[in-house]
Amino acid sequence: MKAWKPIRKKNSEAVDTETEVEAMSDEAFDKELQSLMEEEKGGKKKKKRIRKKWSRKRKIITGGAAAIGVLFLAFRVLAGGNSVSMMVNTSPLKKGEVVEMLSVSGPVQGTDSVEVVSNLHAEILELPVKEGDRVEKGQLLATLDDKDAKKEVDIAQNDYDLAVSTYNDKQLEAENGYAKAKQDYDTAKANYDRTLTLFQGGSASQVELETASNTMNDAQREMSTYTLKDGRPVANESYSLQIEKAAFELEQKNEALSNTKVTSPITGTVVRVNCKVGRFADKTDDDKPMFIINNLDVLEMKINVSEYSIGKVAIGQPVDISADILNGETVKGEVTAISPTGEEKGNGSTERVIPTTIRIIDQNTRLIAGITAKAKIELQKAENAWVVPISSLIQQPDDSMAIAVVEQNTVKFIKVKTGVESDIQVEIIPEEEGTLTEGMQVIETPSGMIADGMTVTVAPSVQ
Numbered sequence: 001m002k003a004w005k006p007i008r009k010k011n012s013e014a015v016d017t018e019t020e021v022e023a024m025s026d027e028a029f030d031k032e033l034q035s036l037m038e039e040e041k042g043g044k045k046k047k048k049r050i051r052k053k054w055s056r057k058r059k060i061i062t063g064g065a066a067a068i069g070v071l072f073l074a075f076r077v078l079a080g081g082n083s084v085s086m087m088v089n090t091s092p093l094k095k096g097e098v099v100e101m102l103s104v105s106g107p108v109q110g111t112d113s114v115e116v117v118s119n120l121h122a123e124i125l126e127l128p129v130k131e132g133d134r135v136e137k138g139q140l141l142a143t144l145d146d147k148d149a150k151k152e153v154d155i156a157q158n159d160y161d162l163a164v165s166t167y168n169d170k171q172l173e174a175e176n177g178y179a180k181a182k183q184d185y186d187t188a189k190a191n192y193d194r195t196l197t198l199f200q201g202g203s204a205s206q207v208e209l210e211t212a213s214n215t216m217n218d219a220q221r222e223m224s225t226y227t228l229k230d231g232r233p234v235a236n237e238s239y240s241l242q243i244e245k246a247a248f249e250l251e252q253k254n255e256a257l258s259n260t261k262v263t264s265p266i267t268g269t270v271v272r273v274n275c276k277v278g279r280f281a282d283k284t285d286d287d288k289p290m291f292i293i294n295n296l297d298v299l300e301m302k303i304n305v306s307e308y309s310i311g312k313v314a315i316g317q318p319v320d321i322s323a324d325i326l327n328g329e330t331v332k333g334e335v336t337a338i339s340p341t342g343e344e345k346g347n348g349s350t351e352r353v354i355p356t357t358i359r360i361i362d363q364n365t366r367l368i369a370g371i372t373a374k375a376k377i378e379l380q381k382a383e384n385a386w387v388v389p390i391s392s393l394i395q396q397p398d399d400s401m402a403i404a405v406v407e408q409n410t411v412k413f414i415k416v417k418t419g420v421e422s423d424i425q426v427e428i429i430p431e432e433e434g435t436l437t438e439g440m441q442v443i444e445t446p447s448g449m450i451a452d453g454m455t456v457t458v459a460p461s462v463q
Contacts, residue, residue, distance in 0.1 A: 085409070085454075085455045085456050085457045086449065086450075086454070086455075086456045086457065087456070087457045087458075087459045088406065088443045088444075088446070088450070088456045088457070088458060088459060089443070089444045089445065089458075089459050090405075090406055090441035090442055090443055090444060090458050090459075091389075091441070091442055091444055092438075092439045092440070092441060092442070093386060093388065093405070093436060093437070093438065093439060093440045093441075093442050094386075094387070094438060094439070095384050095385060095386055095387065095438070096384075096385070096387040097381065097382065097383050097384075097385070097387070098381070098382050098385060098387050098419075098420050098421070098422050098425045098426065098427050099378055099380070099381045099382075099420070099422055100312075100378075100379045100380040100381075100420050100421055100422055101376045101377065101378060101379065101422065101423075102305070102309055102312065102313065102376070102377040102379050103374065103375070103376050103377075104303045104304070104305060104374070104375050104377065105303070105372055105373065105374045105375070106301045106302050106303035106304070106358075106372065106373070106375070107301065107302060107370065107371070107372055107373075108299050108300075108301055108323070108360070108367055108368070108369055108370065108371050108372070108373050109294065109299065109300060109301075109302065109369050109370070110268065110269075110294030110295045110296045110298075110299060110300075110369050111295050111297075111298045111299065111300050111359070112266055112268065112294070112295035113268075113292065113293070113294045113295070114264075114265050114266055114268075114292070114293050115289035115291075115292055116141060116262060116264070116265070116289055116290050116291040116292070116293065117289045117290055118142075118144070118259060118262060118281035118282055118290055119282055120144060120149070120256060120259055120260065120281050120282060121280055121281070121282050121283075122144040122145045122146070122148065122149065122260060122280065122281050122282075123144065123145040123278065123279070123280055123281075124142055124143075124144055124145075124275055124276065124277050124278065124279055124280070124281055125143045125144060125145055125277065126142065126143035126277065127141075127142050127273070127275070127276070127277055128140055128141070128142075128143075129141050129270050129273070129291075130270065130273060131270055131271065131272060131273050132269065132270065132271075133269070133270045134268070134269050134270075135264045135267065135268065135269070135270060135293065136264065136267050137264060137265065137266055137267045138263050138264065139263060139264045140261060140262070140263055141262045141263060141264055141270075141290070141291055142262040142275065142281070142290065142291075143260065143261060143262075144259075144260040144261075144262065144281050145260070146257060146260040149253070149256050149257040149259075149260055150257060152253045152256065152257075153250070153253040153254055153256075153257050155253075156246070156249045156250040156252075156253040156254075157250055159246045159249065159250070160243070160246035160247055160249070160250045162246075163239075163242040163243045163245070163246040164243055164246075166239055166242065167235055167239040167240060167242070167243050170235035170236060170239045171234065171235040171239075173235070174226055174227070174233045174234060174235050174236075175232075175233050177226060177233075178223065178226040178228075178233035179233075181219065181222045181223040181225075181226065182223055184219040184222065184223075185216065185219035185220050185222070185223050187219075188212070188215045188216040188218070188219040188220075189216050189219075191212050191215065191216070192209075192212040192213055192215070192216040194212075195208055195209050195212040196209060196212075262281070262290065262291075264291075264293055265293075266293060266295060267295065268293045268294050268295040268296065268297075269293065269294055269295075269296045270291055270292075270293055271292050271293065271294050271296075271369065271370075272288070272289070272291065272292035273290075273291055274286070274288040274289060274290060274291070274292075275290045275291075294369055296368075296369055297363075298359065298360070298363075299359075299360040299367055299369060300336070300357055300358060300359050300360060301321070301333070301357070301358040301360070301373060301375055302355065302356075302357060303355075303356050303357075303358060303375060304343075304345070304353035304354065304355055304356070305338075305353060305354050305356045306345075306351060306352075306353055306354075307342055307351060307352040307353065307354065308351075309379075310338070310342075310354045310356075312379040312380070313335060313338065313356065313377060313379065314335065314338075315335050315336060315337065315338060316334060316335060317334065317335045317377055317378055317379070318332065318333075318334055318377075318378045319332070319333035319334055319335065319358050319375045319376065319377050319378070320332065320333075320375070320376045320378075321333050321358070321360060321367075321373050321374070321375050321376075322373065322374050322375075322376075323367060323371060323372070323373040323374065324371075325366050325367065325368065325371060326365070326366055326367070327366075331360060331361075331362040331365045331367065332360075332361045332362050333358045333359055333360045333361055333362075333375065334358065334359055334361060335356060335357070335358055335359075335377065336357050336358065336359040337356065337357035338354060338355075338356050338357075339354050339355040339356065341354075342354045343355065358375055358377075380420045381420065382419050382420040382427040385419065385420070385427040385428075385429075386427065386428045386429070386430075386436050387425050387426070387427060387428070388403060388425065388426060388428055388442055389424060389425060389426075389444055389445075390421065390424060390425065390426050391444060391445045392404075392442050392443065392444055392445070392446070393416075393418070393426065393428075394413070394446055394450075396413075400415055401415065401416050401417060401418055401428075402414060402415050402416060403416055403428060403442055403443075404442070404443040404446045404450050404452075405440050405441055405442050405443070406441045406443065406456060406458055407440070407441075409455055409456060409457060409458070410453060410454070410455055410456075411443070411450055411451065411452060411453060411454050411455075411456055412452065412453075413452040414430060414435050414436065415430070415431040415432070416428040416429060416430055416431060416436075417429045417430075417431060441458060
């Protein structure tokens with residue numbers, strides 16, 4: 001009789017894993033089974049079988065079969081013979097679909113959300129919207145008192161006009177002053193040139209020549225005090241900077257005036273109003289935004305996927321979403337974004353999680369923003385595959401996998417490899433092609449006493 005090891009199902013959930021049952025329960029089970037087997041063989045001890053600690057799910061699934069095996073051995077001992085064979089439950093092998101799912105939960109929210117605030121210390125005069133109202137981009141949300149804002153615009157406008165006027169005066173002054181300085185220089189240079197000619201002919205003295213030269217140099221220095229741009233004189237740069245500063249202040253005051261009309265920056269639904277008529281716009285309830293607006297036309301979920309499962313998650317994977325508000329129904333979604341970095345799970349855990357976004361595809365559902373929903377992400381799917389219950393798998397001493405089938409009341413082990421797994425089913429692939437056929441009887445929960453080649457009796461199927 002070949003010894004085999006029970007199977008522990010890998011948990012694909014992103015939440016708590018199954019708690020394992022203490023090994024002592026296995027040892028107690030083995031001792032009871034070994035005692036019966038020793039009585040059957042007249043006290044002759046059998047070689048101790050190799051066992052691994054069972055998962056809680058495996059113990060629950062196989063516990064019934066083990067109990068049946070114990071009762072069967074007891075019946076054989078009491079009967080005093082070996083004519084009675086073990087009874088097993090089987091089901092016909094068939095092809096089907098198996099899907100591996102990852103279950104996670106997270107909040108439902110809109111795809112776009114904005115907080116509308118105001119820095120103006122102005123009284124709120126009108127609130128034409130309320131929570132639940134749908135608004136368009138640019139639609140009026142609140143009207144503020146604009147008297148102070150208008151005064152500040154008037155002051156800023158005057159400052160700007162004064163800066164422009166001053167610049168224009170200085171520009172005209174620069175143009176006229178430069179023109180006179182250039183004329184004086186041209187006259188002085190002509191006088192110097194004439195005096196130099198006379199001096200060279202002996203008709204002008206050295207003093208006269210030096211006086212003409214000094215007058216020309218003075219005129220040239222006066223002309224150089226003016227700033228030229230593209231050959232033309234311009235006012236000092238400080239006057240241009242004053243205009244720029246005044247223009248900026250005027251723009252700021254005009255913006256503040258326009259902000260006395262608070263409008264929606266997006267199309268969406270007003271989900272929160274934290275202000276009241278008669279209050280100041282910058283003094284809201286608990287310093288919260290005046291309005292919160294969400295785009296609820298398309299909803300999404302923000303979830304955290306364990307670092308141990310994220311490798312199986314990909315953008316575009318389909319998702320089934322459920323929530324209490326849906327009363328048992330589900331809606332469709334898909335994975336639309338996976339963060340490139342992980343973060344701490346929290347609560348002292350060393351595990352990391354990766355923020356992931358699920359877009360809800362179905363429209364006009366009863367889902368609303370702000371609730372928690374559960375999502376099942378389809379990680380893998382096998383179609384037209386050989387599918388058996390996970391409890392049918394046998395892990396043999398060499399760690400290979402097998403299933404036990406019954407042919408003419410004889411057990412036959414068939415080596416297989418596993419593929420996609422759900423919580424209760426698994427895809428199997430035969431190691432040798434052609435060893436699996438439609439309808440062959442697979443033992444549903446083979447006990448530890450099942451061996452290749454032993455004779456068994458198939459229990460009648462329960463209708």
